[in-house]
Amino acid sequence: MxxxxxxxxxxxxxxxxxxxxxxxxxxxxxxxxxxxxxxxxxxxxxxxxxxxxxxxxxxxxxxxxxxxxxxxxxxxxxxxxxxxxxxxxxxxxxxxxxxxxxxxxxxxxxxxxxxxxxxxGRADLAGRMIRTVGSPGERISEDPLRMMRGIRFASELGFALGQAEREAFKNRAALLRKISVERIDQEMTKLLAGQAVNEAIGLLFETGCIGALPFLEQAADRTILEKVHFSLLKTDAERWAAFLTALRIYDVHAFARAWNWSRSREKGVSALQKYDAVRKRDGWNPVRVYYAGRELARAVERLQAAFGRTDRSALEAMERNIDRLWQGCRIHRRGELAVTGNDLLKWSSERPGPWLSEALAALEKQVVTGSVANETEEIESWFKEWQRQRKPS
CATH class of the missing domain: 3.30.460.10 (Beta Polymerase, domain 2)
Structure with missing residues (x-):
């Protein structure tokens, strides 16, 4: 300057x-x-x-x-x-x-x-209001993304949306379909991380903006969504997983294609939904924590708390339980096994085939739980017995 x-x-x-x-x-x-x-x-x-x-x-x-x-x-x-x-x-x-x-x-x-x-502007800061400069209709017609920005600011700042702006958003919500999904995704990701995200989600529904977003045209039931404790969630992937789960959207691949997500984000959200369902149905044990990984399992506990399935006050204890189960695993990735697929082939008279993947997967579980020591001789003994049992008598 x-x-x-x-x-x-x-x-x-x-x-x-x-x-x-x-x-x-x-x-x-x-x-x-x-x-x-x-x-x-x-x-x-x-x-x-x-x-x-x-x-x-x-x-x-x-x-x-x-x-x-x-x-x-x-x-x-x-x-x-x-x-x-x-x-x-x-x-x-x-x-x-x-x-x-x-x-x-x-x-x-x-x-x-x-x-x-x-x-x-200063009066609106003091009054905690989101209002456009001049006519809301004109500002939106210039760039309809301003509707998403306005609701995102309401989420980030905990401000209310002006009445004239609400009406203009309702009347022009359909214009969001003309906006690139990448720009919408940026605003939505920030919106989900805001301090007043539940109120902002209410605005998305009240203004009809939700129905103009990709894959969300039929989103009607916001009952569960508005009760999710998003503040307990730490990452964008966790917040998106909660959002989709609350709307009962489980085809993450289709949603990711509609929103042009990176493969990385798609995999992260999909894994969270998958293990959230596992946790809800079966709970945790060392093998499930091993396959999920400690950080993903902890994230799933946060999802459980965010949906009110577990007591929020017990979240830290649940995360400590994940740590305990993880530490109890004898290995933390397949690469830590004392043998490789080549060793199994060497001990077998069979040609390579699907059985090899089955054997490694079975071995992994046995070693994780401590049923088989992660030592070459004991694994060889286990493998030969495994092979004997799978052969037809």
């Missing part, structure tokens, strides 16, 4: 950084609005990245951090419901703030720490 100002340009911190500073929340990304044009910014700083130069944004790398520096601008026409057809560089901070989504994000702060509030 000092560099920009000493060269005759205006510069203000804008948006979420000001909002979070005023709320006493941690400030992460710092965005700066300036009267300087992108070429001026590039000329003034040694290390820059033109991340959105056609829209006036240059990333300035300084002090080990990255700052998005954007020229004052106004926008018009949003044929793709995301990118403006026309961007005009402005000389006025007011015109720049007018294009922002919500009043609490349309705040600016000057170099001396004075807050510029042209749209009642």
């Amino acid at each position: 000092d560099t920009l100002m000493t060269h005759g340009f205006e510069a203000y911190v804008v948006g979420g950084a000001v909002r979070d500073y005023l709320l006493g929340r941690p400030v992460h990304d710092i965005d700066i609005a300036t009267s300087a044009h992108p070429a001026d910014v590039v000329a003034l700083f040694k290390r820059t990245v033109p991340i959105g130069i056609e829209h006036g944004t240059v990333a300035v790398l300084s002090g080990g951090a990255s700052f998005e520096v954007t020229t004052y601008r106004s926008e018009s026409g949003y044929d793709d419901y995301r990118h403006p057809n026309q961007v005009v560089f402005e000389t006025s901070l007011k015109k720049d703030l007018m294009r922002r989504d919500f009043t609490i994000n349309a705040l600016a702060m000057d170099r001396a720490g004075r807050v510029i509030d042209l749209f009642g």
Whole structure:
């Protein structure tokens, strides 16, 4: 800011950084609005990245951090419901703030720490309200994702959504179908991690936004979902698993395809659902904890508590029980077995086939529980007996 100002340009911190500073929340990304044009910014700083130069944004790398520096601008026409057809560089901070989504994000702060509030953002912070800058309908028509952002902010901050905004969301919920699923997924993942997630889920249903989201067109029963204690869950995968389970969506693969999830997230959520069902039906024993893994088993206990299946006050004790079962396992992965498939082949007169996988799986269980010592000679003895028993008499 000092560099920009000493060269005759205006510069203000804008948006979420000001909002979070005023709320006493941690400030992460710092965005700066300036009267300087992108070429001026590039000329003034040694290390820059033109991340959105056609829209006036240059990333300035300084002090080990990255700052998005954007020229004052106004926008018009949003044929793709995301990118403006026309961007005009402005000389006025007011015109720049007018294009922002919500009043609490349309705040600016000057170099001396004075807050510029042209749209009642500070009053909405005090009143814990989410309201758009200007007409809710116009802001949504520019970018329908703002509906998801608004509900996500309600979840993160514990704020209420303004009545005019609620009505506008209801009337325009269907526009969310025009938004890329990747953008929706980012907002939904943050929404599920918010302090007021249950209230935000209520808003998704009340405004009809839930029905415009991929794979959720028929989501009608929110009874279980609104009672889930999401605050007990630690990871995105746990929260998504709880969300899908509460809506009785068990085809994680189909959901993952609709939401364009990574294979990693799909596997994580699927495993949580699988072992949540195992835990509900059979409980834990060393073998089940071994196959789940300690961290997944602990996550499943958090899911159990989040759904009220176990007493939340007993969660720590349940997690300690998982640790005890895990520590009692003689091995913690197949690679720790004292033998390999080649050893079994060497001891057998049979050719390789499905029996080899069966033998290794059976051996794994025996060693995990301590029924067979993890020693070559004892395993060989066990294997020969296993082979003898499986041969038809």
